[in-house]
Amino acid sequence: MWSSRSHGQRIAALTVIGTAIVLPLVVFVLGPHMPPGKGTPVASSQVTDNTVLLVVMTPFTMFILAYLAYALVVFRAPKGEEIVDGAPMRGHFKSQVAWLATTTAAVLFLAIFGTTELLADNGAGGGGGPNPVAKPSGAVFPVQVIAQQWEFTYRYPTYGGVETATLVLPAGRQIAFHVTSLDAIHSFWAYQLGVKADANPGVDNVAYVRTKNPSTFQIRCAELCGLWHGYMSDTGRVVSAADFATWIAARRRQFAPSMKYLPKYAPSYAPDPTFRAG
Numbered sequence: 001m002w003s004s005r006s007h008g009q010r011i012a013a014l015t016v017i018g019t020a021i022v023l024p025l026v027v028f029v030l031g032p033h034m035p036p037g038k039g040t041p042v043a044s045s046q047v048t049d050n051t052v053l054l055v056v057m058t059p060f061t062m063f064i065l066a067y068l069a070y071a072l073v074v075f076r077a078p079k080g081e082e083i084v085d086g087a088p089m090r091g092h093f094k095s096q097v098a099w100l101a102t103t104t105a106a107v108l109f110l111a112i113f114g115t116t117e118l119l120a121d122n123g124a125g126g127g128g129g130p131n132p133v134a135k136p137s138g139a140v141f142p143v144q145v146i147a148q149q150w151e152f153t154y155r156y157p158t159y160g161g162v163e164t165a166t167l168v169l170p171a172g173r174q175i176a177f178h179v180t181s182l183d184a185i186h187s188f189w190a191y192q193l194g195v196k197a198d199a200n201p202g203v204d205n206v207a208y209v210r211t212k213n214p215s216t217f218q219i220r221c222a223e224l225c226g227l228w229h230g231y232m233s234d235t236g237r238v239v240s241a242a243d244f245a246t247w248i249a250a251r252r253r254q255f256a257p258s259m260k261y262l263p264k265y266a267p268s269y270a271p272d273p274t275f276r277a278g
């Protein structure tokens with residue numbers, strides 16, 4: 001019969017071998033397919049972040065699988081033999097320290113890595129609140145995202161505050177989304193852009209992303225917000241600067257007659273239930 005020490009060494013060896021086989025597959029095969037794709041620089045770095053998460057969890061997963069497989073094969077009771085309890089274990093200092101040390105190192109590494117990534121990417125596509133800690137340098141193109149049960153609308157403060165039912169963005173620009181809500185808590189999730197920001201009533205939640213080439217992207221509400229939450233989706237477009245100029249000019253003409261009913265552009269809105277358009 002093997003000693004418990006040689007069991008430990010065998011499981012450790014299986015973990016190392018398994019990790020050596022699986023790690024390259026994780027990095028080179030699975031990694032490039034991690035969400036949300038490479039639609040924007042922020043989305044690309046989320047792919048990298050997801051790959052790093054997988055890499056960190058691979059040795060732990062391999063240890064658990066190696067242990068399971070080893071136990072299934074080696075600790076199996078011989079046929080016909082009665083199942084009896086092993087000797088009671090009262091702690092194992094070395095393995096406890098090893099487990100605490102490796103998991104602590106992994107969690108600390110991820111905390112530092114995650115914080116660095118958040119700061120480097122100006123919030124990494126997430127909402128940074130009304131005054132984000134990390135802001136992009138240079139000019140930004142502001143777009144307000146207004147969530148309500150159950151749709152998103154968009155206002156362009158640099159184009160007279162016109163409000164549209166579809167989201168169109170110019171290519172190659174640093175966008176600043178100002179996300180807010182008129183009622184419940186929603187979440188503005190523009191998948192291929194790598195943007196997800198909570199939409200809270202009374203709050204101006206800012207999320208940054210730099211657009212790339214013309215493309216389309218999916219928009220969904222990512223916070224359960226009532227009966228038709230599941231239908232709160234939309235398709236957005238990134239278009240060339242010239243196409244954007246044409247589109248926004250057409251929207252301004254189209255909505256000119258109704259602009260007088262819109263509240264003045266503001267960081268957030270408190271709906272007035274007594275208001276009657278007259």
Ligand SMILES: [Cu+2]
Pocket residue numbers: 147148150185186187221222223224225229232
């Ligand atoms: Cu919603």
